[in-house]
Structure formats: C-alpha cells, structure tokens
Amino acid sequence: MKTILLALMLSLSFVTYASNLASNTHIENDVIIGTPKSKPKTYNDYHSLTLEQLPKQQVKEPYSIYPSSRSDYVPNDTYYNEQVHWLAPTTQYLSYNNILPSVQRLSPMRRPVVGIIDSGFYAHPDLIYADGYDMVTLGDAQRGENYLMRESDDEEHFCNVHGTGVAAVAVATRDNNLGFAGIADGDFLATRSMDCGFGYLSDSSDALLWQIGKPVEDIRPATVTADVVNMSLGGTVDHCPDFMQNAITEAVNSGVPVIAAIGNNEMDASEFTPANCNGVINVAAASREGELFSSSNFGTLIDIAALGDFVASATEDPDGVGWWEESSFSAPIVTGVLANAVSEFGLLSNAEIKFFLAVTATPFAAGQCDDSNRCGPGIMDANAFHSSLREYKNGDLVTLKPALSNTEFCDKDLYATDDNELAMLCETYELVMPVHQSNRSDIRFEVMVFVKDDTMQYANGQVVATSTSSRMLMSALDMSSNDYGVRMCNTERCFGDTAIKINSSSTALPAKCNQ
Structure with missing residues (x-):
C-alpha cells in the first residue's frame, strides 16, 4: 500500500527528500516522521569536536535514599537562571511552569528512569546515559549500539541535536556546577529512531516497546526500563497506525505514561500522529505571555500546555546554551514533572495524570484560548499539580x-x-x-x-x-x-x-x- 509521508515541520526540501524514500518502506502503512529542522534561536559558536574529544562523563551511582526536601534548595547548574520554566507564572509571563517549589518539596522513593525517543543524541557532558540503542532503519541504516551518532550534513556541523536538547530539559544532571538543571534527577534511557530528524514511525514504535521492556525482534533488551517516555516527534496523518497504537497501549498497560508533542503545523491535532493515538498525554506549546504558541497544533486532543518559547537547553556546543521553541520542548517539561511524580508516588494512571494536570492548570491569557476546545485546560503549574496529587495519594482529595x-x-x-x-x-x-x-x-x-x-x-x-x-x-x-x-x-x-x-x-x- 502507498506510504504516507509526513513530518513534524513541513518544508519543500523535506517533502522532496521523503518522497524519494517511499520505495524503502519496510512495514505496511508505515510513515515518515520528523523533528523540527530549526536550531535554537541563539547558541554559542561551535567548533567541531570528535566524540573522543568531548568531556568525559562521570558515572553517577544510583542511591536508595534521597536527601530530604529543602525549601531553600536552588540548583547550582551554570544555566539554571536561563531556565525560566522553573519560575512561577507572573501576570506578564503566564506560561512559566513553577518547577522549583515542586522539586523543593519532592520526597522521592527512588530514581526515575526517563525515556527519550528522538534524533540527534551525542555525548553531552551534562547527560548521563543509562542505556541506549539505535533503532533507525531509514535508507541503508542498520540498527545497533551506536545511538550516540554525530548526525552531520557536513564535516563541521551537526544536522540535528534535537534529542540532546529535549533530554537536557527533562533529565540533565542537576547540581554538578555545569550545564542545565534537569527537572527529574533520574536515569536517562535514549533511543535513536530518526537520522538527521527523519525516520520511520515504526522505528519509534519499536523504540517505545524496547524502552518499556517488551521484546523487539533481533534486538537485545534494555538494561533499564523507562518510567515515563517522551516522544517529541511525529507527522501529519489522519489516524494512528495500528503498530504505533499497539506500542502505546502496551506502555499504558504497563503503567508507563507516554508524553507526546502536539505538533507545530497550525492544524487540528487529530491529523497528527502520535498525538492522535489513544493513551498519549499530549502537550501543546505556549508563548511566555500565556497564549497558544503561534505554530502549535490545536484541538480537543490537547491535555496540557507548557512553555514552548525561550526554553533554555543544550545545543551542539557542549558548553553552550540555546533557546528552543515549539511543542518539542514543551513536552519534556511535562515529562520531567511526571518523572518526579512517579518517583514519589509510584504508578500513576493516565486518568489521574490528566485530571490533576487539568484541574491545577494556569489559565491561558484571555483571547484565542477562551474556547477550551482549541487550547485545552490551560498551562501546567508543576507545583500545584504535584501538591494536589500528593493530597490525593494521602487520601485527602x-x-x-x-x-x-x-x-x-x-x-x-x-x-x-x-x-x-x-x-x-x-x-x-x-x-x-x-x-x-x-x-x-x-x-x-x-x-x-x-x-x-x-x-x-x-x-x-x-x-x-x-x-x-x-x-x-x-x-x-x-x-x-x-x-x-x-x-x-x-x-x-x-x-x-x-x-x-x-x-x-x-x-x-x-x-x-x-x-
């Protein structure tokens, strides 16, 4: 059957590229998906380094007892002050997500494992990979262990560091006096499902199965399994393909929330996958001022919005900072918050997550989002969400x-x-x-x-x-x-x-x- 071609951010060059790949489809009704091609708004000059030249990571031993919560705690990471999603919302900037007090009051029982399915992972000094795998089969690619690919369209520059940027928002190493403060202080499980931002959706569905500990043919099992999974990827197709839906259903039935970016095509999200799959938690991008981000998809599938404007995170410069935008970087904010919730409360149902995200959400600015059918319930307030969830788990709500x-x-x-x-x-x-x-x-x-x-x-x-x-x-x-x-x-x-x-x-x- 004819392959459906799609991308998270459509462009003429992508459509031409994708159409040349149609004959390579390896699964019936498979689709080509993507991540945004654009780089962050600002980033430091980059000078090409080989993988061996990147700073070596220090293995962080898992610990069974967390430090007690501290009301005066503030991360000491280099770019923490640029990470405005940690701040409480203000009358001017409604979309700040109030991360800090939720982390200060956190009482986790264990380290969460945060799964990221994406493209463009590299050995960034602020990311500690617990495990990873390369699932890409696009073109002549072969699956294997080398998930830390230096995806390059020339000899000097990365063509894509999207996955590295997404991961740093959710799970960068905290309190190491460098880089970024990841929302979740946990372990990081990476699966590369695209090459230079493009890939088969079926590779992402296999990646999801692998991350939750389900068997994937001819692939070794992961050494750890994810507690939450982030998918900042997708493309335009009017239904959720069966193989993707089956993988998401497996995750939900295993108690693993799957967080998806709603997409950035200014269209109803029902036309975008995996956002249109049953069981995902869909995250839209909001501008700092509290409106739906200009390029964001919209509609009743939105479960929550988070900051999608000036999100500070990792770039191709291992020592640099970039300001990313759109729903790809709203999703990992929610992913990090949910990872913290799972670390304290254990398994959470999708119904619990969606209810408390909605009831504790900061309202959008007046205007385009007065109709909740367009924008969803509001913008995530991490502290209100976590506090209400704690009361519920304690039997008080x-x-x-x-x-x-x-x-x-x-x-x-x-x-x-x-x-x-x-x-x-x-x-x-x-x-x-x-x-x-x-x-x-x-x-x-x-x-x-x-x-x-x-x-x-x-x-x-x-x-x-x-x-x-x-x-x-x-x-x-x-x-x-x-x-x-x-x-x-x-x-x-x-x-x-x-x-x-x-x-x-x-x-x-x-x-x-x-x-």
Whole structure:
C-alpha cells in the first residue's frame, strides 16, 4: 500500500527528500516522521569536536535514599537562571511552569528512569546515559549500539541535536556546577529512531516497546526500563497506525505514561500522529505571555500546555546554551514533572495524570484560548499539580468520607437527639475536590457511577451528581455494587476520556451512626 509521508515541520526540501524514500518502506502503512529542522534561536559558536574529544562523563551511582526536601534548595547548574520554566507564572509571563517549589518539596522513593525517543543524541557532558540503542532503519541504516551518532550534513556541523536538547530539559544532571538543571534527577534511557530528524514511525514504535521492556525482534533488551517516555516527534496523518497504537497501549498497560508533542503545523491535532493515538498525554506549546504558541497544533486532543518559547537547553556546543521553541520542548517539561511524580508516588494512571494536570492548570491569557476546545485546560503549574496529587495519594482529595466525621462541615451535636436526622446524615458522605485554578465560572465537577471493577471511560458511566464547588455532599451510594469516579468539565467539554476513581476506603461510619 502507498506510504504516507509526513513530518513534524513541513518544508519543500523535506517533502522532496521523503518522497524519494517511499520505495524503502519496510512495514505496511508505515510513515515518515520528523523533528523540527530549526536550531535554537541563539547558541554559542561551535567548533567541531570528535566524540573522543568531548568531556568525559562521570558515572553517577544510583542511591536508595534521597536527601530530604529543602525549601531553600536552588540548583547550582551554570544555566539554571536561563531556565525560566522553573519560575512561577507572573501576570506578564503566564506560561512559566513553577518547577522549583515542586522539586523543593519532592520526597522521592527512588530514581526515575526517563525515556527519550528522538534524533540527534551525542555525548553531552551534562547527560548521563543509562542505556541506549539505535533503532533507525531509514535508507541503508542498520540498527545497533551506536545511538550516540554525530548526525552531520557536513564535516563541521551537526544536522540535528534535537534529542540532546529535549533530554537536557527533562533529565540533565542537576547540581554538578555545569550545564542545565534537569527537572527529574533520574536515569536517562535514549533511543535513536530518526537520522538527521527523519525516520520511520515504526522505528519509534519499536523504540517505545524496547524502552518499556517488551521484546523487539533481533534486538537485545534494555538494561533499564523507562518510567515515563517522551516522544517529541511525529507527522501529519489522519489516524494512528495500528503498530504505533499497539506500542502505546502496551506502555499504558504497563503503567508507563507516554508524553507526546502536539505538533507545530497550525492544524487540528487529530491529523497528527502520535498525538492522535489513544493513551498519549499530549502537550501543546505556549508563548511566555500565556497564549497558544503561534505554530502549535490545536484541538480537543490537547491535555496540557507548557512553555514552548525561550526554553533554555543544550545545543551542539557542549558548553553552550540555546533557546528552543515549539511543542518539542514543551513536552519534556511535562515529562520531567511526571518523572518526579512517579518517583514519589509510584504508578500513576493516565486518568489521574490528566485530571490533576487539568484541574491545577494556569489559565491561558484571555483571547484565542477562551474556547477550551482549541487550547485545552490551560498551562501546567508543576507545583500545584504535584501538591494536589500528593493530597490525593494521602487520601485527602477525591475521597469519600462520612459527613458526620467532619465537624467543620456540620455540627454533630445538633442532630445527636434526632433519630431521623441522624439516620439521614449517616448515609451522607462528603467529597472534597481540588480547588481548580481556572478563571472560568463554568467549571464543574461531575460524579459518575460505574459497574464495580468496570473501566471508567465516560461512555461506561452515568452522571449522578454535579457541583461547581470543590466540596460535595452525596448520599444513597451503593459502594458494594458500584465504583464512583469524577471528571472536570466546562460548558464546551469534559476533559480527558476516563474518570478518576473516587477513593472509598475511608467510608467507615462514625461510632454514633452505629448506635
């Protein structure tokens, strides 16, 4: 069948190049994907070095006990002050992602493994590779161990360092007095799936399987497996090919979030893959001022936005800094934050991730994104996300508790002598939701009922309660036969496609209800 040709950033030169490769397709309905061809806006002069001449990396021994969180912690990395996504949003710059306080309060149980599937990895002194593999089969390429390719279109310059830049945002070595502060202090698993920014989508799907520990024919297993995977790549095709969807489903079923860049073609993301695959967490680019970035794809597939403008990261100069843009560099900001969350809380479902990203998001600037069908719920606030997720995991949010156990909500003594009122209150539960950050007045939470142990996709449930408040009183619940979930909605839409399960483990009645 005819090969579908696509790229993350279309150009005449790419289309011509890709069309010459059509006859080399090695899998039915395979597609050519890419990463943006552009380099960062500013970077230091580069003088060509051989791989052997690059600074040697120091192997960082894994440690089992993390230092306690510190409110005064600030990374000491050289270019940390250029990494404005670590800052809290301001009235002028709404898209800063508030990373620092989330890291200061982090209490991880282990080092996360961050997987990056991309092009243009090299031995940058601020990146420590736990393992890697070259999956490229484009043209005459052969898969193998040499994933640290000096991808070059001439003898003096890299044609692509995209993967190195993406990786440094998420997982550059922190506190080593050089380079960048990676959001996640973890191990880095790299898979090269493109050459000079172009490759077969099937190579990326194989790369994903390899990163999550699934077998890939004739390829050795990875020495570590990813906890989160970033895919800042893709191209224009109106459906998710089966082989890509199968790999993503394997990842999701294994508890590994797959974070995808939404793309930069100014088009509906439903026409862009892997963003149009089920199960991915799609990240759009936002300008510093809090608008959807001018080239960003749009639509209801957007799960969250992050800074995609002046994102400081690694370039082809091992000692330099560049300012990257577009959704390729928004995605690893979210990837790093999710890696930190996994390191503290363990496995997270896609529904949990999408719900808390949406409910804690910073609103877009007024204007083009007033319609959430275009831009999604807002811009990631890492600290609000992580704090709300911690409350949820501690049983303080999205948890049913007997109303009579909360003296702030009702005066227990008022009903102590009235049997009828006491009986009614003993069937009433309080549900506390996160306080959303949206500036919209039409945000509501909907509680849905599902058959016990069934999946909580919206189509399988029925709405039983709605509230615009972060606190709800509910009664007549049948928790022996049913599960209950919640979603966040506004007038235009409900976010995500699966409800987050309400915790009912704290529903034991107070002693006076058993009298």
